[in-house]
Amino acid sequence: MSGCCRSPRSAESLVMDNGHLDLKTVVETLGLKDLGAAPPDGRKVTGAYTSDLLSDVMGFARAGEVWLTVQSHLNLVAVAALKELAAVVVCGGRGVEEPVLAKAREEGVVILSSAESSYETGGRLWEMGVRRAQ
Amino acid sequence: MLRRCRMDLHIHSALSPCAEVEMLPELIVMKAEMEGLDVIAVCDHNSAENAAACVEASRDSPVRVLPGIECETREGVHVLGIFDRPEQAAQLQEFVWSRLPDEPNRPEFFGQQLVVTADGDFVRYNPRLLVTSADAGLEEMCARIRDLGGLALPSHVDKTFAGLIGVLGLIPEGLDLEGVEISAALTPGEARARYPQLAGLGLVRSSDAHRLSEIGQVWTAAWLEKRTVEEIRLALCGRMGRRLEE
Numbered sequence: 001m002s003g004c005c006r007s008p009r010s011a012e013s014l015v016m017d018n019g020h021l022d023l024k025t026v027v028e029t030l031g032l033k034d035l036g037a038a039p040p041d042g043r044k045v046t047g048a049y050t051s052d053l054l055s056d057v058m059g060f061a062r063a064g065e066v067w068l069t070v071q072s073h074l075n076l077v078a079v080a081a082l083k084e085l086a087a088v089v090v091c092g093g094r095g096v097e098e099p100v101l102a103k104a105r106e107e108g109v110v111i112l113s114s115a116e117s118s119y120e121t122g123g124r125l126w127e128m129g130v131r132r133a134q
Numbered sequence: 135m136l137r138r139c140r141m142d143l144h145i146h147s148a149l150s151p152c153a154e155v156e157m158l159p160e161l162i163v164m165k166a167e168m169e170g171l172d173v174i175a176v177c178d179h180n181s182a183e184n185a186a187a188c189v190e191a192s193r194d195s196p197v198r199v200l201p202g203i204e205c206e207t208r209e210g211v212h213v214l215g216i217f218d219r220p221e222q223a224a225q226l227q228e229f230v231w232s233r234l235p236d237e238p239n240r241p242e243f244f245g246q247q248l249v250v251t252a253d254g255d256f257v258r259y260n261p262r263l264l265v266t267s268a269d270a271g272l273e274e275m276c277a278r279i280r281d282l283g284g285l286a287l288p289s290h291v292d293k294t295f296a297g298l299i300g301v302l303g304l305i306p307e308g309l310d311l312e313g314v315e316i317s318a319a320l321t322p323g324e325a326r327a328r329y330p331q332l333a334g335l336g337l338v339r340s341s342d343a344h345r346l347s348e349i350g351q352v353w354t355a356a357w358l359e360k361r362t363v364e365e366i367r368l369a370l371c372g373r374m375g376r377r378l379e380e
Contacts, residue, residue, distance in 0.1 A: 027258055037265070052301075053208070053300065053301055053302065053303075053305045054296060054302050054303030054304070055294065055299060055300050055302075057303070058293075058303045068302045071209060071302075072208075073208075073209045073271065073272065073302055073306070074306055074307075075304055075306055078303070078304055078307075079303050079304075
């Protein structure tokens with residue numbers, strides 16, 4: 001994968017003074033695919049959370065975080081909207097079905113796809129300096 | 135004439151991984167009878183291979199056995215598909231198997247998956263991995279069960295492991311359900327207070343028995359005229375006098 005050899009130090013410089021990142025920077029650095037739900041422009045990433053249990057995300061994810069998951073059920077749009085997450089990243093090269101994207105457009109939820117696993121995607125975010133929101 | 139029926143709609147046979155080997159058709163029926171149950175559903179993991187044998191074992195029993203399957207969907211959610219006739223359950227099995235990964239069972243982890251006759255005689259082991267997800271979404275699975283004339287009843291919805299609310303957080307909008315099974319840890323009142331989204335759904339509790347001693351420990355009473363899937367459906371909706379007792 002391109003980008004695997006990037007050193008953590010240089011990647012950390014991507015984080016801005018307030019500890020936040022542009023979602024667009026995350027998309028570009030990790031090579032995420034925009035699945036065509038809401039556009040990722042202008043959003044800030046305040047942290048990240050990984051889970052495939054939607055009830056767990058409802059309980060513990062925080063606003064502004066990106067959510068890494070392999071779930072593709074329509075309910076992920078409701079959970080992402082409810083928690084005001086910056087984006088959903090569907091990992092492992094998976095996609096979501098069109099009704100999910102349509103609902104996401106309606107709710108303003110960004111859905112991205114990562115070719116890598118949740119573990120690897122999370123690791124790359126950590127290397128970029130992304131931590132849990134305070 | 136309506137009568138009060140004790141139902142336990144979620145019982146596993148020796149075909150299910152982790153069920154004890156004594157979960158044989160005639161013993162299941164005998165224990166259900168001893169416990170005063172009127173209707174039981176035998177629902178093994180992703181398979182209905184012992185369902186017809188359990189129905190046959192109940193021929194001379196006051197217990198009505200409904201054949202079923204506990205399906206696991208792509209999302210990792212468990213759903214009971216409950217039918218009147220074994221052929222319907224077999225059709226659901228065909229669909230589920232067409233969507234299961236081609237993986238072998240590992241008996242050292244999951245136990246042997248025993249296919250047996252009504253008398254409990256050994257027929258064969260099912261060699262495939264049954265404790266895994268079929269590649270079918272929750273909506274598709276429920277629609278398939280319904281199209282085959284069955285009742286789709288998501289299992290233990292409040293459980294983090296494999297329960298609809300635990301896994302998917304919310305009951306999906308537009309999912310066509312008459313009711314759900316809640317885990318034995320909650321009363322229907324507690325479940326409604328904790329999960330307001332359960333409003334309007336019939337709530338049943340079952341034993342989810344994997345051993346004989348568990349059969350009859352938990353059940354739900356329903357007022358039914360006949361012990362059929364359609365009558366249970368009416369009771370879940372509280373229609374035409376059919377209802378659940380909570």
